[in-house]
Amino acid sequence: MPIGAYLIVAAAVFSIGLVGVMLRRNLIVLFMSIELMLNAVNLTLVAGSRMWGDADGQVFTFFIIVVAAAEVVVGLAILVNLFFRRGTVDVDVPSLMRS
Amino acid sequence: MNPLLDVSFAAIAPELVLTGAALVLLLVAITRGRPQLVMLPVGLATIALGAWVAIGGDLVPGVVLALLGVAAPVLPIVLPGRATLVQAWGAGLALGAALVLTLWQVGPVLGADGGSLVASASFAGSLASDGLSLFTRLTVYLSALLVVPLGYAYLQERRINRAEVESLILLAAVGMAVLGGANDLVTAFVALEVLSFALYVLASLARRDRRSQEAGLKYFVTGAVASAVLLYGLALLYVATGTLSIPAIGASITSVLVPRGVAMAGLVLVTVGVAFKVALVPFHFWTPDVYQGSPTNVTAFMAAATKAAAFALLLRLYLVAFPGLQAYWVPVLAVLAAATMLYGAFAALSQHDVKRILAYSSITHAGYATIGVLTLTRAGLSATLLYLLTYAVGTIAAFGVVIAVERRRRGEVTLTNLRGLGRTSPLLAGIMALALLSLAGLPLTAGFIGKLEVFRAGVDAGLTWLVLIGVLSSLVAASFYLRIAGIMFLDDAPEAVAVAVDGDGDGDGDDVEAMEAAEARMPLLSAGLSSAVAVAAALIVVLGLQPQLLIELAGHAGVLLR
Numbered sequence A: 001m002p003i004g005a006y007l008i009v010a011a012a013v014f015s016i017g018l019v020g021v022m023l024r025r026n027l028i029v030l031f032m033s034i035e036l037m038l039n040a041v042n043l044t045l046v047a048g049s050r051m052w053g054d055a056d057g058q059v060f061t062f063f064i065i066v067v068a069a070a071e072v073v074v075g076l077a078i079l080v081n082l083f084f085r086r087g088t089v090d091v092d093v094p095s096l097m098r099s
Numbered sequence B: 001m002n003p004l005l006d007v008s009f010a011a012i013a014p015e016l017v018l019t020g021a022a023l024v025l026l027l028v029a030i031t032r033g034r035p036q037l038v039m040l041p042v043g044l045a046t047i048a049l050g051a052w053v054a055i056g057g058d059l060v061p062g063v064v065l066a067l068l069g070v071a072a073p074v075l076p077i078v079l080p081g082r083a084t085l086v087q088a089w090g091a092g093l094a095l096g097a098a099l100v101l102t103l104w105q106v107g108p109v110l111g112a113d114g115g116s117l118v119a120s121a122s123f124a125g126s127l128a129s130d131g132l133s134l135f136t137r138l139t140v141y142l143s144a145l146l147v148v149p150l151g152y153a154y155l156q157e158r159r160i161n162r163a164e165v166e167s168l169i170l171l172a173a174v175g176m177a178v179l180g181g182a183n184d185l186v187t188a189f190v191a192l193e194v195l196s197f198a199l200y201v202l203a204s205l206a207r208r209d210r211r212s213q214e215a216g217l218k219y220f221v222t223g224a225v226a227s228a229v230l231l232y233g234l235a236l237l238y239v240a241t242g243t244l245s246i247p248a249i250g251a252s253i254t255s256v257l258v259p260r261g262v263a264m265a266g267l268v269l270v271t272v273g274v275a276f277k278v279a280l281v282p283f284h285f286w287t288p289d290v291y292q293g294s295p296t297n298v299t300a301f302m303a304a305a306t307k308a309a310a311f312a313l314l315l316r317l318y319l320v321a322f323p324g325l326q327a328y329w330v331p332v333l334a335v336l337a338a339a340t341m342l343y344g345a346f347a348a349l350s351q352h353d354v355k356r357i358l359a360y361s362s363i364t365h366a367g368y369a370t371i372g373v374l375t376l377t378r379a380g381l382s383a384t385l386l387y388l389l390t391y392a393v394g395t396i397a398a399f400g401v402v403i404a405v406e407r408r409r410r411g412e413v414t415l416t417n418l419r420g421l422g423r424t425s426p427l428l429a430g431i432m433a434l435a436l437l438s439l440a441g442l443p444l445t446a447g448f449i450g451k452l453e454v455f456r457a458g459v460d461a462g463l464t465w466l467v468l469i470g471v472l473s474s475l476v477a478a479s480f481y482l483r484i485a486g487i488m489f490l491d492d493a494p495e496a497v498a499v500a501v502d503g504d505g506d507g508d509g510d511d512v513e514a515m516e517a518a519e520a521r522m523p524l525l526s527a528g529l530s531s532a533v534a535v536a537a538a539l540i541v542v543l544g545l546q547p548q549l550l551i552e553l554a555g556h557a558g559v560l561l562r
Helices: A003-023 A027-052 A056-086 B009-030 B036-055 B059-078 B083-106 B131-157 B164-181 B185-203 B210-241 B246-252 B260-278 B286-293 B296-321 B323-348 B354-374 B378-409 B426-440 B446-460 B464-489 B510-519 B527-545 B548-556
Strands: B120-122 B127-129
Touching (some): A027 A056, A056 B210, B009 B036, B009 B083, B009 B164, B036 B059, B059 B083, B083 B164, B127 B131, B127 B164, B131 B164, B131 B296, B131 B378, B131 B527, B185 B210, B185 B246, B185 B296, B210 B286, B260 B323, B260 B354, B286 B296, B286 B354, B323 B354, B323 B464, B354 B446, B378 B426, B378 B527, B378 B548, B426 B446, B426 B527, B446 B464, B446 B527, B446 B548
Antiparallel strands (some): B120 B127
């Protein structure tokens, strides 16, 4: 299969993630969408790595996987605390701050 | 040569000290009141390490390490039973050591090449030592050093001074400093995420304050999405060029072998991601909410240091990796910068919350600093670095005064609360006025020097229209800052007549109002707050009156590793 196909799949996955972030209001789904975007990046990097016959892209992928795990930890901590404060994980709850 | 052996400890000495200090402070926190369990062995080990380094020929880092090693067990003895104060002093000393080590790093290099800095790389080309990394370190460490004492009493009073605060500030500073020197995409990405994660936690530090929680959440979601978009852009650059090294990308991006479409897609995504991080209009919308909701000392740190770090990434990517594509990105960034300068200045006009006003001011300043990037010249680079440093000093002084007023009010600070501040605490109001004048860029302040240099570089590079927009935006902003100064000095103190604007709707503003007239008479300063604000104010004046040294340093530092 040509490398371009992998790039197109990755672009599609990334777009799904981006649309998910913009449309969905549930924070858990939002986090999942962000993960989708990061994994699309991983796919792109692995495809690029294969295309150039160069291992650097795959090394980058490992870094992204680790960072994504740390990101979820921080995000879920914020989310759990927010859930205890206001009893919902919906991002559309009216803001306390305004212009 | 085996690249695995290319470990240059000298190149990351300040970061090593800060990371070590952050870990030690966390360990001290879990000993629960018996800090010597950690401090004594760590102190002895550090003294031994310092002696070993000094004997090895590096006198300055050896002495610095030995002093830190002595300080570690002494601090808990001098401050018995004050665990949080030990943490703050420990963090402050580590940051001071990091500043000294930064100067030690560049001391011999500076002046070797007819006065200008010599760029070099370490860690198999992953980390650059050049003017950008030097100035990012200076700005970030100075900001952190000012912010730690600035927020100590404030955090204590809001009961959010938990043990991890200082460690997180140190780790965020490490991330920012490494971002300043990051010379390949992996290093840049990891450094960016290190500083972001620490700041997400710091922004939502006040667990019982819904505003802080909302700020943390907003910062997290926009930050994570921006990182993902930026990362996808970086991945596409790798696909297009086959290398992760930023200078190598810059060398090959114009080659005919590079698929133009993929490279352009990468450029667009990187631009969007970076514009989010430095808060350029229209990717700025998270800034006011995050700045308003976060604890004020964290806001000061974000405004001063994060701005410098994000601009370091922008400078490195656009001046090293993308100069070959300048025909595409210069017009786009110029339009974004113009929109940012105008929007920030005009949007601030209709705000009441002081932290929000300063947030819009930070947006405006991102626009000014972008002018320096767009020049693509050495002078422009120097001017941007200088600008970020002067902005950091000014904004920290302003937020310091906000903290002082906030402690008195025990709630958010609106323009109404500043009324009569010049009568009740003239010194505080004077410093606020000075900081605002510096942010507005009036002569004899540090901000003027930064703005002058950036505008001059812009005119020299033929960006006169952009500079004119910058001047217009500065005028609008200046009129507004002067109005705040007028509110502080000309209006009467809020006595019975004051009408509270209870912006949050949970009713905590109005009932405080009666007490406030009485409280308005007592200044609520702490030793840390006053010294940090005083140092920041002194820097504004000194840099404004004697700018030669800094301008010269910035001139020497206009060097990028390519």
